[in-house]
Amino acid sequence: MTQEPDARRTGPVISVRDVVVSYGDRRVLDGINLDISRGETMVLLGGSGSGKSTLLRQIIGLEQPQSGRVLVNGVDLAKSTRRDLKKVRRSIGVAFQDAALFNSMSVEDNVALPLRELTCLAESTIRLMTWMKLAVVGLAEFGRFNPQELSGGMRKRAAVARALALDPEVLVFDEPSAGLDPIVAAELDELILALKSAFNMTVVVVTHEMASAFQIADRMAMLYKGSLIAVGTKEELQSSPHPKIRQFLDRVPDQIADTAAVDKYFQQYLKGGAA
């Protein structure tokens, strides 16, 4: 940060440029363009199979696009060297959907792992920092527990503590409210808002929970079948006339059964039966 403050302060933290991803012949992301600015909370919305998780994996550099680029602080993830990639990864903390805590270690060791592996800090400093990160998420007394001994909500908070371990610029959160009851989910929303105001972090959240999205978002991006159909503030999205956005906001189900095909089948069946 000290070398070239201007280049790194201006411009978006993450920019996604014409990203295309396909598995086999199925196109999962079809030319995505998205900028996430410093200090904002961006919520990626979309139904199941809309490609939002794939986009998330692109942003955190777990997968590389077939074409297009993902830039984090101006660094192209696909073209960067191993060392650059390591640096980029340090600036992004990820809290996974099912927490993804290492089950073989205590909660404390989970949070301390990035510090032990990637810094040369003394063990006493690491202990103190670990305790502080756990305190931020309200788990200071649970450091010695194993991940299996915690409730779902606590595990997710522990995952946030681990994501925060290296003081990242960006916190990426995959489905914070999945599998949680509404009260615990609301607590996590509160935590995200608190982190944002305390550390002025850039937060990227992937979710399909509308209530949670409207609670935390500065801006939202809506994915539908691999394309971004809307990017804007909550108000812009709420007033959007786009049918797919309306359907999502108003919780209207898709027509699952192909009634025309069923009709046709019966017609033929009856004809065949008559002949």
Add this chain to the structure above:
Amino acid sequence: MRHLEYVGALVIQVGHALGSLTRTLPIVGNRRRWRSAIRQTLTIGVDAFPMVGIMAVCAGFILAMQGATELHRLGAMELVVDLVTIGFTRELGPLLAAIAVSGRSGSAFSAEIGSMMVTEEVSALRTIGIDPTEFLLAPKFLGALIALPCLTILSNACGILAGGIFMRLSTGMALSIYLQDVVHSMVLHDVMTGLVKSLAFATIIVHVGCLEGFRVHGGPDAVGRSATAAVVKSTFLVILADVGFTAIFYLTGGK
């Protein structure tokens, strides 16, 4: 085509792991990897001692009994000593150890890594900036490279001892004389080829086990399937490699 792709992936993984193997060494490497490698050595090696020992004793008896029926007719009972000694140092010692480790640890590797894939723990490692190969595979690799030769020596010793007990019971040959005969017929070259084989087997077992784990996609059932595949494929490849090695040693005039 699919098999070629699999072997290719295996070779790439071995290459990558050899690069990060230095990180697991003491002093020059990372202290935590070394400690983890010691732990792996203990679980792969020491915990397998009873199983490998008993298997080798049984195989020693079997080899001696099968050989004795034929050799007795020829009046060459003393050749049983050579049969057991050469059979174990060159062939059965490393093979039995490899089969035991493949069943005990190969499946455990793939199950461990596979379940970490399912719970996104491997993804978490990568986003933190830790190389999963270095963190998970390299300590197991070093552990197996240490443990398997040790198990091979144990297996050799148990098998040869079983041969001695058989000779004592069937012909009344004293154990001390048997051991003298063993020393006579044991050649350093044979022992070394056995140990070289065991290093190759260790590489195969660790890498097949871990590759199966890293290839897990989907749910818990995939973890189970990967554990089975790890044992089946690594045992198969161990035997293939054994044929290859034996052919090389045979052709290069190792008797």
